Amino acid sequence: MAGxxxxxxxxxxxxxxxxxxxxxxxxTQKDLLEAAVREYLAARRxxxxxxxxxxxxxxxxxxxxxxxxxxxxxxxxxxxxxxVSES
Numbered sequence: 001m002a003g004x005x006x007x008x009x010x011x012x013x014x015x016x017x018x019x020x021x022x023x024x025x026x027x028t029q030k031d032l033l034e035a036a037v038r039e040y041l042a043a044r045r046x047x048x049x050x051x052x053x054x055x056x057x058x059x060x061x062x063x064x065x066x067x068x069x070x071x072x073x074x075x076x077x078x079x080x081x082x083x084v085s086e087s
Contacts, residue, residue, distance in 0.1 A: 008033070062086060 010018070022029045041048070059065045064084040068075050078084055 005030070 018029050018032060022032045025032065055069055058069050062084075063086050064075060064078060067073075067084050068078055071078075073081075
């Protein structure tokens with residue numbers, strides 16, 4: 001899925017690690033970062049799937065459930081704050 005590049009913000013210490021590792025491995029920082037992210041996500045694929053599945057179970061199709069999931073507030077707390085108007 002190659003496409004346009006976008007900037008990624010990392011702290012200076014991580015950038016230094018990335019630069020030194022890319023030099024040592026004779027690859028580009030871009031290629032090293034891509035490989036590292038893909039490997040990290042592959043290793044956590046099941047955790048990500050389970051998290052997304054739990055979130056989808058909380059969404060019942062209502063605006064209130066979507067706001068609750070996105071805000072981290074319980075439906076009860078949303079009601080205390082005035083509720084959510086359904087479109």
